Amino acid sequence: MLSYILRRLGLSAAITVLAVALLFLIIHMIPGDPVSTILGPKASPELRAALEARMGLDRPLPVQIGLFFMNMLRGDLGLDVFSNRPVTQIVLGQVPYTLVLILVSILWSAVLGIALGCYSAVNRNSLGDRLTGVLSVSVIAVPAFVVSLYSLLIFAVKLQWFPAIGAGAPADWGDQLHHLVLPSLAIGLSWVGYIARLVRASMLEVMGEGHIRTARAFGLPERQITYGYALRLAILPTVTVIGVGMGFLLSAAVFTEIVFSRPGLGKLVIDSITTRNYPVVMGSVLVSTLIFVASTTLADIVNAILDPRIRAGK
């Protein structure tokens, strides 16, 4: 088990290095010069050169990447071009908002999706199964920003059950939770459908396997067969999908944070891209990448805990 985890962490580290290098290159290929954006078209050449030197843009690209890595390891992501505050501080201040949002979203949608998927598989072709199927496909088809806008209009503006903007008062947990309901509904809704479909398919596959027939031939209670024997196996692909899904949730969070004016990484990325605030773009996308790599790694480790064959490398 330990050797599996170490191997997996090594792989994640390699992926992170590659992703960061790519990210650096992509950002440099975006049209638009940060110096012109910051100083405006009428800046003197001396001023431009000074700013370029301060941002490190006058050095060759490989050197810039190398320096970036060195600083990154020290936790230094540079300074915000406008406020001169450390980027690390800015980004880390936003991370909790996004992290809470996507964790709450994936949690409620996974619990509901797995329950619905099991129900559908056990009561295959029943009215409930068909209804769940139609609803699942419908919610999968609706993008998060559409749900954001409509839930905002219906539940916040018309019915006024939930607040429309912000993340709630900093020390008030109840208020923060109240502010989380609509955004997490918007992000999680399509995942309920997706996970329900996935769990149903993989449950049906597992329920047809020989070992389930064995369990029945030994008279094990049907509940234990469904949840103790079948779901234990059927959950494995779902765990992987949830791990990868965190990445999609991060991008869905961008829309949702803007619609609900929530602080968070998504909003930070958009704001800093529009102002060509390179260090902040780099820092926030970097943290998003780390969250994504961490969630897929975690999913793999959870799968290894659940499936001894993965641990053994078979």
Place this chain on the structure above:
Amino acid sequence: MAVLDIRDLSVSYATPRGALKALRDVTMKVPEGKITGIVGESGCGKSTLISAIIRLMAPNAKVGSGEVRFKGEDLLSRSEAEMRALRGTEISMVFQDPMQTHNPVLTVGRQMIDIQYRDKLSKADKRKRATEMLALVGIPDPQARLNQYPFEFSGGMRQRIAIAMALMAKPSLLIADEPTTALDATLEVQIIKRLRELQDEIGCSILFISHHLGVIAELCDEVVVMYAGEVVESGTVRDVFHNPAHPYTRALLECDPGHIKVRTRNLPTIPGNIPDLVSLPTGCIFADRCDVRYDACGARPVMATASSGHQAACHLIAEKEPA
């Protein structure tokens, strides 16, 4: 007395083409303390028969008529809960493919403890019993092996574990569905020998399904020959194998590579195919492929006695039947 007494059992499957009559008027017995074999080629209804006995049938299967009497009581009229109480205690099963029999993500020990859920024993006692059973089927170091997962065992070992699990509750009837088909020949012999010894020890009856004539001859006391969903011959292994009464049994024995004495280039086969079970022929089910068919074969034969305890569904036997 027979532990299992099946009378006129008919089972059909609903298919888009119509009802596929997989079993028709099957009558057979498993005597107490004996090993009864069912032999027949693929698609003859062996698997449908055992799934009907323990009532774990495919959703599109339907029992048309008949009785499955277990210790005198008809299983077909039992409720699902009553059936479940029987499975794994009174009747247990060993399946064909040992690689698929166990849950891949649970330890063997956990699965062996789980199936004892009805017993009011401590977990340590259940574990001890599982260890004893593994030792009994010849798994070395059973104590430690309980903590391992199915993928850490070979196919032969997994089948031994399956047998250990099936015998743990000391059932009255063990149904073994081609338990050695997926194993190689040396393992097959080992498993058969061990099964025979355990049957002696526990004293259960065994219903052993196979298409391997040699295994049936080696292991069983009685044999039932099935063809296309019907029982065509039944009797003691000695009678059926040495003095086959039904033309199908004779053909089957002639095709068995173990029986062929003369060197030959092509292995013998039975010409023709199994009849379509959706639209059945009116007469004898085997008539199309039979080398001794005659006028009477246009009508369906009934079971006729060839000798005491030896019966075959053939008009030729009925004619010779001592009145």
